[in-house]
Amino acid sequence: MREISVDVETWPIAGAFTISRGSKTEAEVVTVTIRENGFTGRGECVPYGRYGETVKDVVASIKTIGRAISDGLTRDELHPVMTRGAGRNAVDCALWDLEAKSRGIPVWKLASLPEPQALTTAYTLSLGEPDAMREAARAAAARPLLKLKLGGSGDDIARVAAVREGAPNATLIVDANEGWKADDVLPMAAELAKFGVALIEQPLPAKEDEALRGLTCPIPLCADESAHGLEGITRLAGLYQYINVKLDKTGGLTEALSVVRCARRRNLKIMVGCMVATSLAMAPAMLIAQGAEFVDLDGPLLLAKDREHGIRFEGSLMLPAEGALWG
Structure with missing residues (x-):
């Protein structure tokens, strides 16, 4: 037993x-x-x-x-x-x-997946005043992909401008965390495009995102709080260009694998994300992140310490997890 x-x-x-x-x-x-x-x-x-x-x-x-x-x-x-x-x-x-x-047998073989390879993860900059975010960006300027938390206020453009000044060469993702209004999306996207922002996550509250249908946005939009399991993907395909797949939302690796396959069939691109957690939570997510357009599995990088046998990071490059950790 x-x-x-x-x-x-x-x-x-x-x-x-x-x-x-x-x-x-x-x-x-x-x-x-x-x-x-x-x-x-x-x-x-x-x-x-x-x-x-x-x-x-x-x-x-x-x-x-x-x-x-x-x-x-x-x-x-x-x-x-x-x-x-x-x-x-x-x-x-x-x-x-x-x-x-x-x-x-490793999980990737059990799931009929390709052997996992090293991945480049985004590194998240917490929401703050523009000056503080500029300094955080400078400290992380060598990282190729930065994700900015925004606040839905009038300072958001100033925050992105400050980060771009601090990290002139990094690819930028902005995460509005449902903080904008429908009328904000196109004007904000037009401004953010000037700073080379590559992706906007969840601009509107999940219950209000129908306002995105038919919108021609200069920056691709990614569903996060709007995207959970299999049943909602058809609707999302008419609103977003990407979905952020997180195992805590799909309820595990099993459904996440199906979500990724279903999203691909509907021409949705994939971002794989995480909560702030240890490498034990990142290891299974790395399997669905293989081939994803954006990877955001920086949870252990945000911690003061990680668990034993944690994933090894070389800057923003995360190496496949050891079997002693998971899988």
């Missing part, structure tokens, strides 16, 4: 991480460990208040299906009995890891 344990861990952030919805100095993650016949599989998730999740509720949801997991619940059986979200992600990834360890 399997044994399952659920733990809550706190990992300090290097400084603070600030977006339009608030600031935090530590990342609280939920980890799932499943043991069977001497083998151990692990998964990690970040409950996210924006989606109505709390650490307490996510832990409770995992414990609710603990007996079924102990009795041998499979990944395919997991999805109908557990709601999509962070908790299901941790369980799903732990089951993938357990199978890989017990069979002696």
